[in-house]
Amino acid sequence: MKNIVVVGGGAGGLEFVTQLAEAVKKNDDVSITLIDKLAAHMWKPLLHEVALGTLNIEQEQTNYFLHAKKHGYCFSQAELISIDRESKTIQIKTQHRTASNEWVSRTEQPAYDVLVLALGAKSNDFGTLGVREHCYFLDDIEQAQKIHQDMMLAYQNSQQLQHEPVVNIAIIGGGATGVEFAAELAQVKHTLFDYGFEKIRPENINIHVIEGGSRVLNALSEQVSERAETVLSQLKVNLLTNHRVKSIEHQKIHFADGTTLHADCIIWAAGVKAPKVLEQLNGFEKDGIHRLKVHATLQTFTDPHIFAFGDCAHCQLDSKENPLGARAQVASQQAEFLVNAVLCHLKGKTIPMFKFNEKGTLVSLSESEAVGQILGNTLVQGPSARIMYRSLYRIHQSKIHGVGKTLLITAKDAFARQVNPRIKFF
Numbered sequence: 001m002k003n004i005v006v007v008g009g010g011a012g013g014l015e016f017v018t019q020l021a022e023a024v025k026k027n028d029d030v031s032i033t034l035i036d037k038l039a040a041h042m043w044k045p046l047l048h049e050v051a052l053g054t055l056n057i058e059q060e061q062t063n064y065f066l067h068a069k070k071h072g073y074c075f076s077q078a079e080l081i082s083i084d085r086e087s088k089t090i091q092i093k094t095q096h097r098t099a100s101n102e103w104v105s106r107t108e109q110p111a112y113d114v115l116v117l118a119l120g121a122k123s124n125d126f127g128t129l130g131v132r133e134h135c136y137f138l139d140d141i142e143q144a145q146k147i148h149q150d151m152m153l154a155y156q157n158s159q160q161l162q163h164e165p166v167v168n169i170a171i172i173g174g175g176a177t178g179v180e181f182a183a184e185l186a187q188v189k190h191t192l193f194d195y196g197f198e199k200i201r202p203e204n205i206n207i208h209v210i211e212g213g214s215r216v217l218n219a220l221s222e223q224v225s226e227r228a229e230t231v232l233s234q235l236k237v238n239l240l241t242n243h244r245v246k247s248i249e250h251q252k253i254h255f256a257d258g259t260t261l262h263a264d265c266i267i268w269a270a271g272v273k274a275p276k277v278l279e280q281l282n283g284f285e286k287d288g289i290h291r292l293k294v295h296a297t298l299q300t301f302t303d304p305h306i307f308a309f310g311d312c313a314h315c316q317l318d319s320k321e322n323p324l325g326a327r328a329q330v331a332s333q334q335a336e337f338l339v340n341a342v343l344c345h346l347k348g349k350t351i352p353m354f355k356f357n358e359k360g361t362l363v364s365l366s367e368s369e370a371v372g373q374i375l376g377n378t379l380v381q382g383p384s385a386r387i388m389y390r391s392l393y394r395i396h397q398s399k400i401h402g403v404g405k406t407l408l409i410t411a412k413d414a415f416a417r418q419v420n421p422r423i424k425f426f
């Protein structure tokens, strides 16, 4: 029996496991185990909607235990601690509830023949003073829910004030995450009055997007940036480009040019690095942000039995080009490629080389507007771009649930939109 152990059931990991389980369905010689520190999967590009309460998290999560049972693989809720390449085992930490209702942690050492790491990434504060202490992050569900709960509490508390409060919300990082968060918030703020927050007037909520470069979405074409900046300006979002953050204090942002900005709430969305467990892992070749370096086969430089992909891997397919970015599209294509690659490896066959097919990038600006570039540099915008943007999530769902169930979920969501409030409370 060959053990394939996959750590991380995110955008890439869960697609990979589902497709792999389907491919080895009738093969009793292969066992697949997925390990994730959480009990349920959530597609990360939706996290800003969770943070702003426009998406009901309970309805978007996929329980790993149920998914594993249905698709024929094993699931273990545990956190990866370390890897012992000599004994081909990993050390994981699990949490158990005792009879007296207390949580205790236990370590286990499952063995692997092939280990696949799909651990994702987390925010990179680039060592900027005060970021960890004073900023919110959008790395996982817990953090997104914390933003949501704190915002709701702030709205509630403001109702007790004698005056109408002025609120400043700053988003640091003008990449896709920062832009999407700002655009969604700019629309949410117009609905708060309807929910009984009478003291919160939209004109009193100031949203600032802070970007060190000369334009937002600077990984995309200038046309895309211009369109995004136009929409954000129409939404009255204050764009502070060419503003390098030097340090953060409680409700205060200090810039490199000596100026400061007061902000009641600061969201840090300015770049990523590999999770801590990879930072602490010795003996592996890594890049400057601790991602594991992989060949075009997605095998790590260090060990052919260990594959890595998605946000936690540094995959440079051509020395003249940049390594592949931390994007759902990359993780998804690599997941599909890996099914055959891992099976080839188990059979001792030559593993093919991964080729990335750039399909474009889309950034959501509202419920009916998105902007991006597809087929090379072709600009897409407006409602059609928004439909394409939304379809990316449906494609992910169809890969983990199948087409039939995805159609049912899509229909359910369409009904829910008609009957549910736009914003979820607590």
Ligand SMILES: Cc1cc2nc3c(=O)[nH]c(=O)nc-3n(C[C@H](O)[C@H](O)[C@H](O)COP(=O)(O)OP(=O)(O)OC[C@H]3O[C@@H](n4cnc5c(N)ncnc54)[C@H](O)[C@@H]3O)c2cc1C
Residues within 6 Å of the ligand: 007, 008, 009, 010, 011, 012, 013, 035, 036, 037, 038, 041, 043, 044, 045, 046, 047, 048, 078, 079, 080, 081, 118, 119, 120, 121, 138, 139, 176, 177, 275, 277, 309, 310, 311, 312, 326, 327, 328, 329, 331, 362, 363
């Ligand atoms: C707010 C936000 C918006 C985004 N928007 C877009 C977008 O519009 N388009 C786009 O292409 N990309 C977007 N991205 C990036 C995209 O989400 C990632 O590129 C994608 O999720 C990467 O997939 P992955 O499988 O590598 O990692 P992830 O999806 O991050 O999954 C990692 C998994 O590993 C688990 N894990 C981590 N550490 C451990 C551990 N030690 N032990 C066990 N389990 C562990 C986590 O719980 C998680 O389930 C966005 C990201 C964020 C945060």
